[in-house]
Amino acid sequence: MYHLFKSLYLHATSKEEYSILVLGLDNAGKTTLLEQVKASYGASHPNLKTVPTVGQNVATVSLPPPNPPIYLKIWDVGGQHSLRGLWQSYYASCHAIVFVIDSSDVGNASLEDLAAASANPGATPNPNIDTGRLDECRLVLESVLANEDASGVPILVLANKQDREDCVEVVRIKEGFVRRVFEGEKGGNVRDSRVLPCSALTGTGVLEAVEWLCSRVRWNKEARPPVMR
């Protein structure tokens, strides 16, 4: 009887916890995003003076009503080249991946140029077209998608730094780049994805990103069950 009451009590008082893995090239804005999420769901001010992450940062947020009563445990992992090998150890236990792109670092190419650049990655680059770190971004995103352990995980691509005057609009990142990657042969494991604009620095778009994640991890909970806390 004691065990029955105990399990009923634990069931009534525990909450589902989902792990969110935040990835992207160095300088994309991952740690700034984590700070904004912490500040949005806690009472603190965000610490926006970030330094390059060596290792990881982690924070757990509890979402207020009318959100469902769940915890999101957010893992922000360093994006420098030498640290990217660590990412794969997080895939098997994460419930969603956020891939952050610096929208001011994908050059000034047109939609057609971006599409051509991502459709023909091996082609000699046209010196008149600046595509910034787009190619590096594509290779890194493809390697995430190609990993078996990340198969079927909802993926949110955030076109970050939308506050900057030199940023590329989200539609260009979505149509010219992300769609090509997802529809390419390395994107076969993508089940559920979205591309959203945001500014981690100002906080614009951060709540919408968290809401999308919240709905998708719950929708996918049979495939990737939450941890009860």
Ligand SMILES: Nc1nc2c(ncn2[C@@H]2O[C@H](COP(=O)(O)OP(=O)(O)OP(=O)(O)O)[C@@H](O)[C@H]2O)c(=O)[nH]1
């Ligand atoms: N203008 C603008 N700057 C941003 C935004 N997000 C981040 N930054 C700036 O970009 C720089 C890098 O931000 P971080 O959050 O440290 O980048 P990161 O992705 O964590 O980088 P690593 O830890 O090296 O992987 C900092 O100077 C931030 O202030 C944004 O939305 N807008």
Ligand SMILES: [Mg+2]
């Ligand atoms: Mg960082």
